[in-house]
Amino acid sequence: MLEVLFIGLSLGSILLLVALGLAITYGAMGVINMAHGEMVMVGAYVTVLSGIYLHTNIFVAIPLAFIVTALLGLLIERVVVRRLYGRLLDTLLATWGIAILIQQAVRLEFGLSFFGIHIQGLGPGLQNVSVPEVLQGTFTIAGADLNRYRAFIILVTVILSLLTWFIVYRTTMGTQVRAIIRNPKMAAACGIDVTRVNALTFALGSGLAGVAGVMMSGFKTVFPDMGTPMVVDGFLVVVMGGVGSLLGSVFSAGILGEINGLVAAATNDILARAVVFGVVIAIIVLKPKGLFALKGR
Amino acid sequence: MAVDRRSFLKSGLLAGGTVITSPWVFSTGARAAGEIKVGVLFSLTGGLSIIEKSLHDATMMAISEINAAGGVKGMKIAAVAEDGASDPKTYNEKASKLVIQDKVPTVFGSYTSASRKAVLPVFEKRNNLYFYPTYYEGFECSKNVVYTGAVPNQQLSNFIPWIIKTLGKKKFFIVGSNYIYPREMAKVSKILIEKNGGEWIADEYLELGHSEWGSMVNKIKGSGCDVVLSNVVGDSVVAFYREYKNQGLTHDKLPICATVTSEIEIAAMGAEYAVGSYTSFPYFQAIDTDINKAFVDRYRAFVKDPKAVTHHALESSYFQVFLWKQAVEKAAEITPVAIREAVKGQEFDAPNGHVKIEAENLHTYLTPRIAQWLPDGQGKIIDAYKEPIMPLPYVAYGETPTNLFCTSKGLETSKLNKT
Known part of the structure; x- marks a missing residue:
């Protein structure tokens, strides 16, 4: 039973890992960032490439991926998203386009494959990320064999959640972000540089996605399309938890993960997935603003 | 012979069934x-x-x-x-x-x-x-x-008896991606398992492209099987083998025997996750x-x-x-x-x-081989037929080399209905 609960917890932590960045970009800024999955993918490729060219392992890739994807996020915000604030559907289309561009850039090796140049680690194929020996296999707690890599993911997710909580609730920038969530115009009137804060928030959200990508690369397949299904799961978590609520995302990821794990153990994975979607629909119908909606006036 | 346009067109359209026109x-x-x-x-x-x-x-x-x-x-x-x-x-x-x-x-x-x-x-x-x-x-x-x-008889007819007799494994956990190929392969496998005195204790599926194997591998662990027959397809294969090792299962005690896992998937997952597992194919890169x-x-x-x-x-x-x-x-x-x-x-x-x-069913005579994966990502061929065997696309329904269901005349559906 402990093993089943552990798997549920692990599923929840993976959901949260992807959703954390979305909770910030979608929750705080009102941008439906369809390119979020591609940020995860870029993070995974940073792991692959740093392994090949720098001979470093997955631990080094975490800060590296954060920096790369945060910078990429900053660029996207500057060039495209900045012009689209307040236009929810337009952000969806624009970021979807960006998602396709990023995917193809990786698949076509930034266009070099047209000239017959092959960059090892890029291209349409499946990539291999080697996982350090420490993170392979199992460890035993209370008679249950638990998966080390999954435990590592849970650990990283907890650290990132705490860090995000700290940034949003205990720093000046966080206070400004929360003010912008409540009312961007009023925040601007109070002297907050909304443009700058938004740019940094978007970069932070993208950076978190990059770290999620590093974690995914260790046990899922790394290929250009890998991010697309993840972004759907991420939105499920954020919407169910309540847009703009970090705590809501944590809870909804945990609940969905455990439901998935328990139903899958009792029946099968295909049914479990259907039940998860059913639960999300029920919650959206009963509580349209999500579990932990912000009380606004 | 005068052929007017209409009847010519007609015969053209009917040509799916005829050979001459x-x-x-x-x-x-x-x-x-x-x-x-x-x-x-x-x-x-x-x-x-x-x-x-x-x-x-x-x-x-x-x-x-x-x-x-x-x-x-x-x-x-x-x-x-x-x-x-x-x-x-x-x-x-x-x-x-x-x-x-x-x-x-x-x-x-x-x-x-x-x-x-x-x-x-x-x-x-x-x-x-x-x-x-x-x-x-x-x-x-x-x-x-x-x-x-x-076709299944060139991948499974050698594989299942070999698993049961040579590896000595009798309890099969069949797992696959949820679509026609893995399901038909499972059907053939079950017939062969029962014929050779083994038993199958589960037949489970995951969506194609699914990469979350935690629950399934945990189920395999608790099922009491002694061999896993995998018809998992595509990038799911990588996540499956990784989860398998990460939950503490080893191929020397509980091997995965696969019909899809090839050199490409092994390279993508990292050979250390597949070392000791088996695949059945007519061709491996390692053929010497x-x-x-x-x-x-x-x-x-x-x-x-x-x-x-x-x-x-x-x-x-x-x-x-x-x-x-x-x-x-x-x-x-x-x-x-x-x-x-x-x-x-x-x-x-x-x-x-x-x-x-083969002149009758237009399938190909191939030589079944079984390989065990090595740390370098290549298969070591440990069992091979001496010569190519006849392709039997309807083997699950009782087709034999002397009683073909699919011939140059087409499919004899009457034979299919009997089973």
């Missing part, structure tokens, strides 16, 4: 002097492009080799390559384009059964010819498709013959990637072009029907060994 008569203008056009139809974009690109490359390599050696009947082969975009509907459209607009007498293509089923009506209606290089689930009998990959080693070298040079791996469907994509070439040389005229008739019984020394097209 073919709409091909319309398209004599198809060939430029000294050139034969053929279609090459694989996914160059989308999720399946990972594998299908390599099949495309192998096909193009065979064509360029034939052209370099003087072509067919003194004519160069001109490949018209189209992109199936990992989407069956696109496959159907592109196949129509190749057959109707480009008027090619043959198309080489498809990896998944879904894409093959999608193009099948095009080739049957127009009485054209399709060469399909992938191992598949059988249960198909078309006069317009030449199948050069393995001069002809195969030369083939691997030529392929790597062709794709300009010194680490590229070769695998079963890739090898079939390669040798089927040579079988086609021999058929064209034998055929009196270059029409799909003439090529189809001429390809029957064609033989070729492929990298995997001697192959031959």
Whole structure:
């Protein structure tokens, strides 16, 4: 039973890992960032490439991926998203386009494959990320064999959640972000540089996605399309938890993960997935603003 | 004999069932002097492009080799390559384009059964010819498709008895991706398991492309099975093998025996996750013959990637072009029907060994082999048939070499209904 609960917890932590960045970009800024999955993918490729060219392992890739994807996020915000604030559907289309561009850039090796140049680690194929020996296999707690890599993911997710909580609730920038969530115009009137804060928030959200990508690369397949299904799961978590609520995302990821794990153990994975979607629909119908909606006036 | 336009058209449309009349008569203008056009139809974009690109490359390599050696009947082969975009509907459209607009007498293509089923009506209606290089689930009998990959009896008929007798494993956990190929493979496996005195204790599926294996592997762990038979397809394979090791299962105690896991997936997951597991295929990159080693070298040079791996469907994509070439040389005229008739019984020394097209069902004689994966990502061939065996696409329904269900006359459905 402990093993089943552990798997549920692990599923929840993976959901949260992807959703954390979305909770910030979608929750705080009102941008439906369809390119979020591609940020995860870029993070995974940073792991692959740093392994090949720098001979470093997955631990080094975490800060590296954060920096790369945060910078990429900053660029996207500057060039495209900045012009689209307040236009929810337009952000969806624009970021979807960006998602396709990023995917193809990786698949076509930034266009070099047209000239017959092959960059090892890029291209349409499946990539291999080697996982350090420490993170392979199992460890035993209370008679249950638990998966080390999954435990590592849970650990990283907890650290990132705490860090995000700290940034949003205990720093000046966080206070400004929360003010912008409540009312961007009023925040601007109070002297907050909304443009700058938004740019940094978007970069932070993208950076978190990059770290999620590093974690995914260790046990899922790394290929250009890998991010697309993840972004759907991420939105499920954020919407169910309540847009703009970090705590809501944590809870909804945990609940969905455990439901998935328990139903899958009792029946099968295909049914479990259907039940998860059913639960999300029920919650959206009963509580349209999500579990932990912000009380606004 | 005077033939008016209407009845001529009619007979053309009916040609799916007849052999003598073919709409091909319309398209004599198809060939430029000294050139034969053929279609090459694989996914160059989308999720399946990972594998299908390599099949495309192998096909193009065979064509360029034939052209370099003087072509067919003194004519160069001109490949018209189209992109199936990992989407069956696109496959159907592109196949129509190749057959109707480009008027090619043959198309080489498809990896998944879904894409093959999608193009099948095009080739049957127009009485054209399709060469399909992938191992598949059988249960198909078309006069317009030449199948050069393995069918279940060439992957499982050797594998299951070997697992039970040589490995001494009797309790099977069958796991697969949720679509037609893994389900048909499971059906054949169950018959063979029961026939050989084993038992299957579970038959479970995950969505195609699913990469969350935590629950399933935990289930395998608690099931009390002593061998896992995997029909898992695509990128899910990687996540499956990784989760398997990460939950503490080892291939020496509880081996995964797979029908899909090839050199490509092993390279992607990292060989350490698959060391000691088994796969059954007619071809492995590790086959230790001069002809195969030369083939691997030529392929790597062709794709300009010194680490590229070769695998079963890739090898079939390669040798089927040579079988086609021999058929064209034998055929009196270059029409799909003439090529189809001429390809029957064609033989070729492929990298995997001697192959031959069975005249009755247009499938291919192949040599079943079992390999155990080594730390370097290559298979060590530990069991192989001495010679190629006959392809039986309906083996799950009781087909035997002396009682064929699929013959040159078509499928004898009455035999199917009896079982």
